[in-house]
Amino acid sequence: DDYVDNREDYVLNEVATDYNAGFQGALAGIVHLEVISGLPTTNNKCPCLQ
Numbered sequence: 087d088d089y090v091d092n093r094e095d096y097v098l099n100e101v102a103t104d105y106n107a108g109f110q111g112a113l114a115g116i117v118h119l120e121v122i123s124g125l126p127t128t129n130n131k132c133p134c135l136q
Contacts, residue, residue: 093099119125
């Protein structure tokens with residue numbers, strides 16, 4: 087691996103800001119639904135919920 091951490095090299099560093107935006111938005115939506123109790127309930131027989 088020959089990566090050089092150069093902050094001015096936007097070609098190699100732009101992925102960290104661009105591609106994480108969708109994940110951050112989806113995570114914010116899930117957290118919002120959890121806070122307002124809007125997540126759907128399931129009939130899952132998951133043993134971890136006992």
